[in-house]
Amino acid sequence: MEKNQETLRTLRHSTSHIMAQAVQKLFPSAKLAIGPATDDGFYYDFDLTDGHAFTNDDLEKIEAEMKAIVKQNLTFEKIYLDDVDAKIKEFKDEGEIYKAELLEEHKNDKPTLYLTKDKDGNILFNDLCAGPHVPNTSYIKANAFKLLKVAGAYWRGNEKNKMLQRIYATAYWSKEDLADYLHMMEEAEKRDHRKLGAKLDLFSVREEVGAGFVLWHPNLAVVREEIENYWRTEHRKRGYVIVNTPQIAKSKLWEISGHMDHYKENMFFIQKDDEKDDQYVVKPMNCPFHILIYQANRHSYRSLPLRMAELGTVYRKEKSGALGGLTRVQGFTQDDAHIFCTPEQLVDEINLIIDFVSDTMKIFEMSFEVELSTRPESYVGTIENWDLAEKGLKEAMDKRGMKYDINEGDGAFYGPKIDFKVKDAIGRTWQCATIQLDFNLPERFDIKYQDKDGQLKTPVMLHRVIFGSMERFHGILIEHYAGAFPTWLAPTQVAIVPISNDKHTDYAEKIYKKMRDAGIRASLDDRSESMNYKIRESLQDKKIPYVCVVGDKEIETNTVAVRARGIGQVGTFSVDEFISTIENEIKTRANKSFAKKD
C-alpha cells in the first residue's frame, strides 16, 4: 500500500479502530458508535454506559495504550457476514446497540466486519466497517498520531438522541507530518480573531450587555467604515437603491411574513405593559420592511428589477452554546438586499450577484467554496417553481464554469439558495455571501407588478448578502490578514516617530498635520520612549503598515525615512512623494505594501 495523500484517510480510519480497541480495553463500559476519518484527522464516538466522562488524563492513557497496540504488529482482516441476523443479535447481547442499529440498516448491502488480529490469529477487536484499512499496524507509526480533544456529539447528529463522547484525533504517515500539522494549528490559533480582537483593541463582548452583542472599538469601527464605504459605492454603481428601516415592528408584520410561525424561537420580544397593547418584535430580518417599501408604489415590468439594499441590523436569539467571537452573535448587521424581478430577469440577476460576490472577494484575496441547496422536505410554493428556480441557479453557475457542491434538501423553506463559504484561520468554514430565492414572501404580502400584457403578476424575489454580516465578515477579515490590515483598512496607517522629542517634534507635527489633511490616518508618537521601542510597538504590536522616522537629516531635506511592517527599512522619500504613494495604495485598495516588490 502506497503512503500518499489519498491513502491518508485509510490510515486515519485504521487508527480510529486502534483507538476504539484501546478505549474498550481501558473502559470496558464503552460502546461503539461511529469512527470515520475527517479532512484532517479522525474521531470515534463512544457511549460510556457507566457514566464516566473522558478527561485529558484519559486521553493520555488511551494514547499510550494505542502505542502499545500498534507495536504488537496486528493485522486488519476483512470478512463478509454470512449470518447478519446472528451478528445483530450478538451486538445486542454485547450492548453494542449502535452497531446493531447500523447493521440492521445495512443488512442488504453485503456488510463486512474488520477484525484486528494478532500473530497467532486471535481476534483482539472487531468492528462493523466498510473499510478499506491498511494491511497491518506497522503502517501506523506510534509517534505520528495524537489524540486532540473530547467533545459531545449526538448519536447520528440528532439532538433528540443520546449525547455520546467523541474523541478527536489525527494521524499522519510520519512524525514530521504530524509535527507540521500541530505547528500549523498553533500558528492558526495566533490569528484567531478573538485573541487579536483583544490585543489590537478591536472589539469586546461584555457580560453586562449580554452574550453575542458586540462592542465595536474605534479601531475596528474604522475598518468597518472603509468596508461600508466600499459597499455603498459599489451598490450605487451596480444599480441598487439604499434604504433604512426600523429596528422593531408590531407582531402583525411578522404574522403576515410568516416569521411568527417559522422563526419565533429566534426572535426577541418587547415586553407588553398591558394586555391590550400591541406586541412589538425586534427585527430578525429586513425583508418584510423592504417589501413594504416595494408596496408603497405601483410597479411595472419596466421598473424591474428593483434592487433594494440596506445595512440592516437584526437580532436573533440563539441557543446559548452556539455563540462565539464575531462569527456567531445575536445582534448583527447584514449587508442585505432584496431584488424584485420578473421570472425572465432571474438568471441575469443571479449572475450579477455572483459577479458582485466574486469581485468583492477578489479585493480581499479571499477564496471561497460554493454550495447549492435544494428543496427541503417541508417547503412552500409549487414543485414547478422550485424546479425552475433550481435550474436557474444551476444555469447561472454552469454558464460561468463555477464549481459547486449540491446540498440536497438543505434549502430554506421558502426557496433554494447558493451559499458562499469562506474558511477561517483554524479551518472552520463560515457562510458569508448567500443568494436565496423566495416564493413565499411575495405571495404572503401579495406584491405585484404590471406585465407587458397588462396583467398583474407576482414578482420573483431574491434575498442576498455579500459579506453576510458585518460582524462575521470582520471576524474572518481579522483572521485572513492576521490582524495586519492592508493600508486602506488599517486603523492607523502611518506612525510618525521623531528621533528626539526635543529637536524633531515640530517637524513631525507638521508632516503629521499634512498627512491628516490628505485624509491619511496618521498618528504622532511623541511619548518619552526610545525610538526603537516606538518602531517595534507600531510595526509589530499595533501592526501599523508604515512608520516614518524623522530627525535632523529629514528636516534638512523635507523627507521622511520609511519603515514598512514586515519588511523593514524601505528608504527616504520626500513628504509629498510618500503621501501620494500612500494615497495611491489606499485608493487602489492594494493588499500589498508599495514597499513589497513581488
Place this chain on the structure above:
RNA sequence: GCCGGCAUAGCUCAAAGGUAGAGCAACGGUUUUGUAAACCGUAGGUUGUAAGUUCGAUUCUUAUUGCCGGCUCCA
C-alpha cells in the same frame, strides 16, 4: 439547548481552607535617543455573580452569568 472544560490586576499567567504574586500595559520621574523592547519608582484585586458548608471560603458545595472545545442550529 446538550456534553465537557474554564473564570485570579487592563493583558498573559502564578499561588493557596487563615483575605494573593510576577511580566507586560498604566501612572510618576530620569533619559532625547538614527531604525523592531532605555532605566528607576508608584499604584493597581470583595479572586465573574449569588447563596450554602466552616471559627474562617478566593479555594469545598450548589445555583447563575459569561467564555472555550464540540454536537444541534445558523449570517
